[in-house]
Amino acid sequence: xxxxxxxxxxxxxxxxxxxxxxxxxxxxxxxxxxxxxxxxxxxxxxxxxxxxxxxxxxxxxxxxxxxxxxxxxxxxxxxxxxxxxxxxxxxxxxxxxxxxxxxxxxxxxxxxxxxxxxxxxxxxxxxxxxxxxxxxxxxxxxxxxxxxxxxxxxxxxxxxxxxx
Amino acid sequence: xxxxxxxxxxxxxxxxxxxxxxxxxxxxxxxxxxxxxxxxxxxxxxxxxxxxxxxxxxxxxxxxxxxxxxxxxxxxxxxxxxxxxxxxxxxxxxxxxxxxxxxxxxxxxxxxxxxxxxxxxxxxxxxxxx
Numbered sequence: 001x002x003x004x005x006x007x008x009x010x011x012x013x014x015x016x017x018x019x020x021x022x023x024x025x026x027x028x029x030x031x032x033x034x035x036x037x038x039x040x041x042x043x044x045x046x047x048x049x050x051x052x053x054x055x056x057x058x059x060x061x062x063x064x065x066x067x068x069x070x071x072x073x074x075x076x077x078x079x080x081x082x083x084x085x086x087x088x089x090x091x092x093x094x095x096x097x098x099x100x101x102x103x104x105x106x107x108x109x110x111x112x113x114x115x116x117x118x119x120x121x122x123x124x125x126x127x128x129x130x131x132x133x134x135x136x137x138x139x140x141x142x143x144x145x146x147x148x149x150x151x152x153x154x155x156x157x158x159x160x161x162x163x164x
Numbered sequence: 165x166x167x168x169x170x171x172x173x174x175x176x177x178x179x180x181x182x183x184x185x186x187x188x189x190x191x192x193x194x195x196x197x198x199x200x201x202x203x204x205x206x207x208x209x210x211x212x213x214x215x216x217x218x219x220x221x222x223x224x225x226x227x228x229x230x231x232x233x234x235x236x237x238x239x240x241x242x243x244x245x246x247x248x249x250x251x252x253x254x255x256x257x258x259x260x261x262x263x264x265x266x267x268x269x270x271x272x273x274x275x276x277x278x279x280x281x282x283x284x285x286x287x288x289x290x291x292x293x294x
Contacts, residue, residue, distance in 0.1 A: 026246025032294055034252040036273050 018046035018056050020063025165239035166195045171206065172256040175235065175274075176267030176289075179224040180258060182207035183232060195234055197241055198281030200263070203232045203256065224258065230266070232256040233283055235274040235290075249275070249294070257286055265289060 014023040017039040029047055031039045041047035049059070056062040066072055091097035151157060166172065166185050174180040183203035188195040195201050205228045224230070235257055240250035251273070258266040265286055274290040287293055 028247065029240060030247055030249040032249065032251045032273060036292060036294075038294065 014040045016040055016042035016046050018042075018050045018062065019059075020056075021046075165237065166199075166201060166234055166254060167193055170254060172203065172232070172234065172254045174205075174232070174258060175255045175270055175272045176257045176265060177269045177271065178258045178267035179209045179211060180205040180207070180228070180230075181209060183230075183256060183258070186229070189231075196239070197234050197237055197275040197277040198283060200231055200233050200259070201256070202229065203258070204229050224266070231259040231261070231263070233259055233263075233278070233286060235270075235278060235286065236272075237275075241275065241277055251275070 011025060014028075015021065016023055016028070019042060021042045023040055023042050028040060028042045029044075031041065031047070031050075033039065039050060041050065049056075056064045057068055059065055089097065089101075091100065167188060168185055170185045172183050172185065174183050182205075184206050185195070185201045186204050187202035189200040189202060205224055205226055208224050208226045208228075211223050211225060233256060234254070236251040236253060236255040238250060238252065238254055240248040242248055255272065255274075257270060257274075260266050268289075270286065270289045270291065272290075273292045273294055274286065276293050278287050278290075279293070
């Protein structure tokens with residue numbers, strides 16, 4: 001491999017206009033078209049196909065075909081494409097970064113203690129409110145019937161069956 | 165591989181367009197790039213006598229017999245590095261009897277063989293040498 005690379009560095013290797021292969025010196029032919037465009041062919045095969053106006057994209061062994069159909073590139077691509085998810089320390093609207101950090105670093109005991117406190121507070125609140133409601137009910141006038149939402153709207157109410 | 169009766173395009177501004185080889189000026193049947201041949205002009209640009217008196221270049225008419233040097237061949241030529249080069253047509257440049265080009269400009273490519281065969285003036289006039 002090293003020797004061929006050394007040789008390559010000394011020579012100017014041409015590439016075949018049809019197949020894309022490298023052309024070493026004294027191999028192949030050169031065709032210069034009327035419009036001065038130069039075409040190099042590695043062999044009589046590529047030269048013949050060119051002159052038959054064949055499209056190299058349709059010949060599976062040419063470099064152009066392989067490039068256009070992305071053959072043999074997957075190994076290279078697979079290596080390069082390992083994405084890494086970057087973690088950002090970012091604040092959110094309404095909660096500053098310090099607050100987030102504080103929450104994250106809270107110890108479990110602290111958190112559970114806080115939770116227990118909150119729960120007990122909520123319970124107390126509920127008890128108070130229940131007591132209030134009861135008091136309000138007791139003091140309310142008797143005539144008030146319990147109106148459903150539909151009744152309040154004035155919808156037609158089915159007569160409730162009293163016996164089955 | 166130009167021989168008698170081969171038609172060549174004339175790529176200088178002498179006025180000739182197509183020339184037919186009538187003699188290969190070497191002791192061989194075929195001539196290639198850089199060889200001198202004798203041609204008969206088969207097709208030429210129309211020459212108007214009134215304006216052409218001021219021109220220094222010679223007037224070429226159809227039927228003129230001139231010398232020419234071949235500058236492009238459709239038959240491939242072997243280069244010293246072993247590669248083969250061929251062009252899309254056969255072309256020549258008309259010469260006078262002193263082996264100097266008749267026209268003042270050359271239009272198109274010429275083969276680099278001309279350098280090896282000492283057609284210095286032709287090579288210098290050519291816009292591109294491959």
